[in-house]
Amino acid sequence: MSDLKRHPSQLRVVPEPTGKVTKADRTRAVILNAALEFIWSHPFRELSVNSLMASTGLSRAAFYQYFEDIHKMMETLLHMLAEEIFASANIWLEGVGDPVALLNESFQGLTQSCYQHGPFLRAVADASTTDERFEKSWGQFLSAFDDTGNARIQADQAQGLIATFDTRPVIFALNRVNAYTFIDAFGQRPRKQPKPIQEALARIWISTLYGAQYVEKGASNLIRK
Amino acid sequence: MSDLKRHPSQLRVVPEPTGKVTKADRTRAVILNAALEFIWSHPFRELSVNSLMASTGLSRAAFYQYFEDIHKMMETLLHMLAEEIFASANIWLEGVGDPVALLNESFQGLTQSCYQHGPFLRAVADASTTDERFEKSWGQFLSAFDDTGNARIQADQAQGLIATFDTRPVIFALNRVNAYTFIDAFGQRPRKQPKPIQEALARIWISTLYGAQYVEKGASNLIRK
DNA sequence: CTAATATCTGACACTATGTCAGATTTGAAA
DNA sequence: TTTCAAATCTGACATAGTGTCAGATATTAG
Known part of the structure; x- marks a missing residue:
């Protein structure tokens, strides 16, 4: 996690630079960035909660803490x-x-x-x-x-x-x-x-x-x- | 089946008017027309083999006799x-x-x-x-x-x-x-x-x-x- | 009418989704 | 540093869709 290479799409999500950064903020950003990374090299139809969360190391269920779907x-x-x-x-x-x-x-x-x-x-x-x-x-x-x-x-x-x-x-x-x-x-x-x-x-x-x-x-x- | 109303999209599939018309030809047309009818009033994302075949009275498995997917x-x-x-x-x-x-x-x-x-x-x-x-x-x-x-x-x-x-x-x-x-x-x-x-x-x-x-x-x- | 063929079906294995009770981790106050 | 309530995460379940296949049923040529 510490040496994430720059995302090729140049779009990156960083937790709010102002205020306290909770674990949830960081995890949310991890998920969003994983999605951006995935999308850069795969069509949207291949993006499943499964494939996405597998690439983060978190459980699939964790996704639903942050997004409805x-x-x-x-x-x-x-x-x-x-x-x-x-x-x-x-x-x-x-x-x-x-x-x-x-x-x-x-x-x-x-x-x-x-x-x-x-x-x-x-x-x-x-x-x-x-x-x-x-x-x-x-x-x-x-x-x-x-x-x-x-x-x-x-x-x-x-x-x-x-x-x-x-x-x-x-x-x-x-x-x-x-x-x-x-x-x-x-x-x-x-x-x-x-x-x-x-x-x-x-x-x-x-x-x-x-x-x-x-x-x-x-x-x-x-x-x- | 006998008094099918005209399809609102005007697109209809009819079995080849030339040559012998087998049961398969008719069934194939039934499926395609059901799909056209479905699509006229539902978005594509709601078209599943399930929903489609339910509207024909045939089993879901029958679909795969005619189309790969x-x-x-x-x-x-x-x-x-x-x-x-x-x-x-x-x-x-x-x-x-x-x-x-x-x-x-x-x-x-x-x-x-x-x-x-x-x-x-x-x-x-x-x-x-x-x-x-x-x-x-x-x-x-x-x-x-x-x-x-x-x-x-x-x-x-x-x-x-x-x-x-x-x-x-x-x-x-x-x-x-x-x-x-x-x-x-x-x-x-x-x-x-x-x-x-x-x-x-x-x-x-x-x-x-x-x-x-x-x-x-x-x-x-x-x-x- | 019959038998060979064409057509159809139920049931199975698989993949994905969304939920929830309970386990684990976090971090602020003592 | 320790503690523990709140925050975060997970495994397991229920549900829904896909594609396949052996065997049941319907069709049709003779």
Whole structure:
């Protein structure tokens, strides 16, 4: 336990750095990290409480002290990923200034995060089909982008930056292209190269929203470091 | 058995109309139809050999006379759906004439098929994450569109109809937007309205490939009946 | 009608889940 | 350092699903 190697997905759970760290905090982190490690090299369908706890040295029953079931555990992990992803998305969603530049910057961070955590992102998506409650969580995660994206498009339409059309189904589709392109491209190793994917997605969004003339291959170079 | 009501998904399996119809042919069809019926109103995760065979009146063991497991059965059903979908897609993929008109016509049929069979399409996608072999089949189904779509784009680029860019990742993303927008929009009832989804997808494809000036709301009216 | 064949079934071995009473470990107060 | 109540962990059980097989039953060609 003392010399755990860095987790390849870069996502790690550490017990709250503030306040007293109980045994339970440490055990919980051990389980979550074992899950991340497992998911990095196995599909979600092979993750059982059995296989997971075997890799921790604890008994299977101990798992249920911490999580109601595997999907409740995935929910915890989804929240971690969601925070990181929202941060990148918000650059465009809530930024001010040239929207095309903001979009390019968003996609830069989004692509990096999704590439970094590809297999884990995929595991979350896979998990969403096998449990009713978690399906709802995943749906809410996706639809959060629909709502904020819709607001952004309508604001840009009001300013005359985007043509007038029925925004809801368009942002719905644009969000799905991102989610599932990332999942399919980065969800299993060997992952596809991130740059061409990023450029393709940026091309699609920019062409659809602002017009093809704003698609610039070198756009990402204009962004601060 | 004699007065089976029409299946709501419109997809039905009937024993080969040509040649002798054995008991096995009929039983096989009974099982497949029970699966379609089940899937129309339940998520794939609730489809077990248990629940399926209970609804046929046959024993659970009988299932294994016809299919290796649930995913092999889904494979059979996927092939039926794939045929119908390829037919619509080929209008654009292999048609000659105004590509924007062809694309609109493709999307008309594609949207109709996916709306019609929405819950079933979703079941197939869900099933793809829970079995290694079936995951491969679903992947091949999707990537077939990548290959033929790629050829089509490159042909249009050669004619100067589409700007020059790295085609592979763009068609990859465009195919995912269709697949997963249809699945999310039509996969669970109440399904979203098909028309706005069709128009949104057409807008995205046309803007990305041919330019926003070709996006025409009334385009689908130009198509023969 | 009959017998050979096709189809179907009950019962078994296996794997996984979630729960609980009781065993063990932890760590704060003495 | 010792103590002991609370925190944590475990083995064993009940339940549910899978895939297989020997043998029972139904079908159909002759």
